[in-house]
Structure formats: C-alpha cells, structure tokens
Amino acid sequence: MEFQFQFDWQAAIQSIPFLLKGIPYTLLISFGGLAIGFLLGIIFGLLSINKRWFLRWPATAYIEVFRGTPILVQVLFIFYGLPDLVGGPIDPLTAGIAAIALNSGAYISEVVRGGVQSIDKGQTEAGLSLGLSRTQTFWSIVWPQAFRRMIPPLGNQAIVSIKDTSLFSVIGVGELVRQGQVYIANTFTAFEVYFVVAIMYLMITLSLSLILRLVERRGLTSV
Amino acid sequence: MSQIVKMQGMNKYFGKLHVLKDINLTVEAGEVVVIIGASGSGKSTLIRCVNGLEPFESGKLEVDGHPLAPKGGNQKSLAEIRKEVGMVFQQFNLFPHLTVKKNIMLAPMKVKNTPQVVANGTAERLLQRVGIADQANKYPSHLSGGQQQRVAIARALAMEPRLMLFDEPTSALDPEMIGEVLDVMRELAKEGMTMMVVTHEMGFAREVADRVIYIHEGQIVEEGKPEDVFDNPQNERTQSFLSRVLKH
Numbered sequence: 169m170e171f172q173f174q175f176d177w178q179a180a181i182q183s184i185p186f187l188l189k190g191i192p193y194t195l196l197i198s199f200g201g202l203a204i205g206f207l208l209g210i211i212f213g214l215l216s217i218n219k220r221w222f223l224r225w226p227a228t229a230y231i232e233v234f235r236g237t238p239i240l241v242q243v244l245f246i247f248y249g250l251p252d253l254v255g256g257p258i259d260p261l262t263a264g265i266a267a268i269a270l271n272s273g274a275y276i277s278e279v280v281r282g283g284v285q286s287i288d289k290g291q292t293e294a295g296l297s298l299g300l301s302r303t304q305t306f307w308s309i310v311w312p313q314a315f316r317r318m319i320p321p322l323g324n325q326a327i328v329s330i331k332d333t334s335l336f337s338v339i340g341v342g343e344l345v346r347q348g349q350v351y352i353a354n355t356f357t358a359f360e361v362y363f364v365v366a367i368m369y370l371m372i373t374l375s376l377s378l379i380l381r382l383v384e385r386r387g388l389t390s391v
Numbered sequence: 392m393s394q395i396v397k398m399q400g401m402n403k404y405f406g407k408l409h410v411l412k413d414i415n416l417t418v419e420a421g422e423v424v425v426i427i428g429a430s431g432s433g434k435s436t437l438i439r440c441v442n443g444l445e446p447f448e449s450g451k452l453e454v455d456g457h458p459l460a461p462k463g464g465n466q467k468s469l470a471e472i473r474k475e476v477g478m479v480f481q482q483f484n485l486f487p488h489l490t491v492k493k494n495i496m497l498a499p500m501k502v503k504n505t506p507q508v509v510a511n512g513t514a515e516r517l518l519q520r521v522g523i524a525d526q527a528n529k530y531p532s533h534l535s536g537g538q539q540q541r542v543a544i545a546r547a548l549a550m551e552p553r554l555m556l557f558d559e560p561t562s563a564l565d566p567e568m569i570g571e572v573l574d575v576m577r578e579l580a581k582e583g584m585t586m587m588v589v590t591h592e593m594g595f596a597r598e599v600a601d602r603v604i605y606i607h608e609g610q611i612v613e614e615g616k617p618e619d620v621f622d623n624p625q626n627e628r629t630q631s632f633l634s635r636v637l638k639h
Contacts (some may be wrong), residue, residue, distance in 0.1 A: 291484060293480070294486070296443075297443065297477070298498035298547070307564075309486055
C-alpha cells in the first residue's frame with residue numbers, strides 16, 4: 169500500500185479563526201501569572217537573601233518546592249486537589265494563573281537573588297557612607313542596577329511560562345492547545361492544526377523576544 | 392580645638408584574626424592625618440571603622456561627639472555619623488546608573504531632603520570646584536579614572552561633611568591621573584577640611600599631612616609630624632617599611 173501525505177493548506181487556514189479564540193486565554197494566563205509571579209519573585213527573592221533565618225528559610229523552601237516539582241503536577245494539584253481543602257471548586261482559569269504565578273515566582277526569585285547579589289558591595293558601602301539608610305541604599309542604588317541585569321533572564325522566564333500554559337489543556341482551560349484538540353476531534357487534521365498552533369506560539373514568543381531586545385538595548389545605553 | 396575622632400583601646404577581629412590592636416587615636420578638627428603601612432596592616436580597616444562600615448569588637452569610638460558602640464551595642468548614632476563623615480573609595484564606587492550630577496544630588500535629596508534645585512546648584516558648584524563641570528550630564532563609565540574619583544570626592548562633599556575619609560584614593564588610578572586627584576585633596580586640606588587618608592603616596596603624605604601614622608600588623612607603631620616620621624623614624628619596623636617604599 170502506498171502511503172501518501174499531503175499538507176492540507178485549506179484545513180490549516182480554516183482552523184485559524186477557531187484557534188485564535190484560545191489566544192486571549194493563553195495570554196491572560198501567561199501574563200496574569202507572570203505579573204503575580206514577578207511580585208512573588210521580588211518578595212521571596214529578597215527574603216531568600218535576608219540575614220534572618222526565619223525569613224530566609226521559608227522563602228528558600230518555597231523556591232525549592234516550586235522549582236523542584238513539575239508544573240503539570242502543580243496545576244493538577246491546584247485544580248483537583250485544592251478544592252478538597254477549600255471546600256469548593258476552583259475554576260480552571262484561576263488554577264492556571266495560580267500555577268504560572270507560583271511556578272514562575274520561584275524561578276524569578278532566583279533571578280532576583282542573582283541580580284541583587286551580582287551588584288558590587290562597594291555600591292552599598294558608597295550609599296551607606298553618604299548617610300542613606302539600608303532601605304534607601306537598596307531601592308535607589310542596588311535595585312535599579314540589579315533590575316537591569318535581570319531583564320534577560322526575566323524575558324527567558326516569560327517565554328518558558330507562555331509555553332507552560334499549553335499544559336493547562338489538561339484542566340480544560342480553552343487556551344491555544346485546548347482549542348486545537350477540540351478542533352482536531354471534529355476534523356482529524358492533527359498535522360495541520362498543531363502546525364498552526366506551533367506557529368501561533370512562535371509568533372507570541374518572537375514578538376516578546378523582539379520587545380525585550382529593544383528594552384535591553386535602551387537600558388544598556390544609559391549604563 | 393575640638394576632637395573629631397577619638398579612638399580608645401579599639402580592637403577589631405576578622406574571625407580569629409586580630410586586625411586592629413588597642414588603637415588609641417584622636418583627630419583634631421582641621422587636621423590631616425595620613426595613615427601608611429603595608430597591605431594587610433589594617434590601615435583601611437581603621438578608617439572603615441570610623442563610619443561604621445566595619446564594626447569593631449571592643450574599645451571606644453567617638454566621631455564628632457557621637458559615641459559609636461562596639462558590635463552588638465547601640466548603633467543609633469551611626470546614621471548621624473554617616474551624615475557627617477564623607478568617604479572616598481579606592482574603586483570610586485560611583486553609581487553607574489546615574490549621571491555624574493545625579494550621583495552628587497542623590498544623598499542630599501534623600502538624606503537631608505534638600506530640594507532638587509538646591510541640590511542641583513550644589514552639584515554644579517562642586518563639579519566646578521573639582522574641575523569637571525563639563526561632564527555633569529555624562530554617566531560615570533564615560534569618564535576617566537581620575538575624573539571618576541573627583542566626582543566621588545564631590546559626591547561626598549555634597550553632604551557637607553565634618554570629616555573626610557580617603558581609602559587609598561589613587562591606588563586604582565593610572566599614574567598620569569594620580570596628580571589631578573591629589574590636587575583636589577590638597578585644596579581640600581588647605582581649606583581646612585579634617586581628613587584621614589590611607590595612601591601609598593608618600594610625597595603627598597609628606598607635603599599635606601599634619602601627622603603621619605604608621606601601622607604595622609594592626610598596631611600604631613609610629614606617629615608624628617611627617618618630617619619626623621619620614622626623615623627620622625624611631626621604630627625599626629617603620630625604618631624598614633620606609634626604606635622599601637621610598638627607594639624607588
């Protein structure tokens with residue numbers, strides 16, 4: 169039997185409007201989660217380098233747990249496990265955003281820690297010697313420099329998190345992959361549809377890379 | 392005359408290493424004290440204790456009337472001391488994300504709540520004084536080492552300090568830039584600024600210092616007028632140190 173496969177352009181193009189409906193969810197989960205993850209990252213990243221052990225240890229525990237377990241397990245736990253604890257269902261969108269937030273927050277904590285620790289101790293000493301308080305020294309001298317160094321790894325994390333949202337099809341959020349699965353169930357055009365899905369992810373991540381590169385270049389000229 | 396710095400029986404350890412041993416030292420207002428000694432002798436540590444960048448273990452320290460307690464004690468006066476004591480570092484430590492002028496304006500605005508226009512005027516005047524008014528809006532990385540160090544001096548002066556600490560201010564500079572920084576320091580001394588200077592520039596020490604202190608292994612072993620210390624050192628440690636550094 170002769171096997172022949174032909175890419176069905178018609179099918180690919182026809183799937184686009186349906187797939188596009190998934191993009192708002194993909195973006196909402198990604199960027200909603202990342203925004204919260206960024207806040208968590210600042211908080212836990214700074215706590216993880218605090219001198220006081222009772223602040224440092226819980227932060228380190230959070231980072232290790234969420235970096236050391238798969239995000240798929242995390243989202244399943246939040247969606248299927250947590251309702252038992254809170255006594256009510258958690259909607260898939262909330263579960264997805266929470267998973268991205270907690271997971272990216274752990275990685276961003278490490279980015280924050282690395283960024284802050286990379287700033288020369290002499291900067292802090294200069295600030296203190298001028299009479300600035302530790303808090304003033306940190307926020308007006310160390311943080312702006314550290315943040316600039318954090319931009320590339322933060323961009324990296326954003327791209328990872330955007331792709332991670334594809335896993336949330338398992339909890340039934342109507343994001344990009346989920347839309348693809350539903351569409352394929354009716355048309356059996358898996359090759360074409362997943363091809364289009366991949367291109368859509370690529371378009372999102374490439375635009376982000378481009379924006380980040382511009383931001384980075386602007387940041388560098390002033391240092 | 393009033394005493395700006397008063398150290399009595401000060402001891403400092405890095406772990407088990409005894410880096411400052413029973414230091415007794417006073418600095419009068421308007422006095423320029425130059426501290427010399429081999430690397431690792433504790434001279435930098437000594438001036439870093441004055442503004443609390445290094446805590447000390449025992450003894451007494453008073454800076455412009457504010458007592459600073461040893462490690463673990465009450466450090467409330469530290470904020471007050473740091474407002475009154477300026478410091479210039481070997482590595483300049485300018486803030487690379489701020490322009491030269493903003494480097495100078497930062498502390499007065501944050502610490503003293505000086506209005507921006509006033510801080511701006513002060514910065515311009517100080518930059519004029521250290522001879523780099525034309526570099527005000529550049530970032531530190533675009534300046535030469537000598538220019539950066541002069542900015543660092545201006546930045547410290549913006550807080551109108553009662554005392555200036557210099558921690559090897561010319562050691563990281565190319566030889567041709569050392570002069571311009573020493574010139575600024577010389578001017579400052581002439582205007583009556585109280586200064587504690589750690590340096591290897593023996594010519595500067597001889598010319599500008601009111602008093603030279605030689606530190607060996609954490610102890611003050613010789614102290615006196617520059618001509619006495621340089622030309623007629625009493626301690627054999629000082630003699631051997633000076634013969635090594637003055638030969639070339």
